[in-house]
Amino acid sequence: MKLTYTGKTKDVYVLEDGNYLLKFKDDVTGENGVFDPGANTVGLTLEGAGKAGLRLTKFFFEALKKKEIPTHYIDSNIEEGTMTVKPAEVFGKGLEVICRYRAVGSFLRRYGMYAEEGQELDGFVEVTLKDDDRQDPPISNDALDMLGILSKEEYEVLKVLTQNIGNVVKEELAKKDIELYDIKFEFGRIENGKEIVLIDEISGGNMRAYKNGQYIEPLQLEKFMLEL
Template sequence: MNLKYRGKTKDVYELENGHYLLKFKDDVTGEDGVFDPGANTVGLQIAGAGRAGLKLTKHFFEVLQEQEIPTHYVDARLDEAEMIVKPAVVFGDGLEVICRYKATGSFMKRYGKYAVEGQDLGGFVEVTLKDDERQDPPISADALDVLGILSLTEYAQLKALTKQIGDVVKEELLNREIELYDIKLEFGKTETGEIMLIDEISGGNMRAYKDGVYIEPLELERLMNEA
């Protein structure tokens, strides 16, 4: 395997057949030892977080696969915390797309003058640039188009896919009486230009609550796999 990239929560290797291997780590994003899916730094390590994240990711990607929603998922090896994926071309140096159902986290930090914690946002979609130096700034559809990162047509497709995927995850969580507040997704393009979901869907990139109480990533995996 050829190491291509060391990420905050995953390392990426290129395989001989052209696919890629994602090695999930126990590192999670946050600040001052507190987990935060919207943070752009590693805040702490949680033993077993990598495997738990992959287990949830495998579940959600296979649900999306059944609904013929395009993703980069090929296969997963839970014991090794590894996932095999198709190659993808990212937009610019990478975008993060957040689907927000309830106001919390960075949304409240930016818009707390007008928003109330837990306020219903109806699946509001926002895009931020992956740019640690500038604290992952939010960016509009017009700015993405002007800068040549994403066309307006591609933005419309990205937004529709985000809401579709977010609603699938939201419904899956509701089956366990868990409420999704927000979820952070990443997208890329196939060699033929089709937009597809990449990266992961786990407790590490969403905020979920049960009976009004926030659920930590490992606890979310446990609750989702209860009989």
């Protein structure tokens, strides 16, 4: 097992069989000690966050598998805080895809002239470049195509997958009377670029969720969803 990448919230190892192992950390993104799923820096460390993120990720990936929505997930080991996944090629140097159901966070900061806080959005899909130096700038489908990152045809696949997966997560949360405001995904190509699939994770650290109008912290979200 060889360490190939050290990320903000996970380390990535390559296995002898060619698959990859993701090791979940207790670090979460944010600024000045405040959690923010859209931030591009580690803001704080929450004890147990890694395993909590993995438990929720396993729950959602298995729900997607039942609906035959493609992901890179193979299996997981909760005690070790690891997940085994298929090798996938990211788009360019990495994209983040956000599905928004309410106007909060960076969406509100950018479009506050027109949007009100908490305003309903109809599964709005937004793509940003993973580029810490440039604060993860949003990018349009035309620019993605022109820069050779993602073709227009691939963008349409990405958009449909994002909305379908977002709706699965939204429906699962609603079963616990929890409302999803927004969620961040990552995608990649597998099978030598033939198929686009969801990669990375689906956890409290990737979304904003509210219950009775109150924001739910990542660790608390896991407890609500899995009734721990």
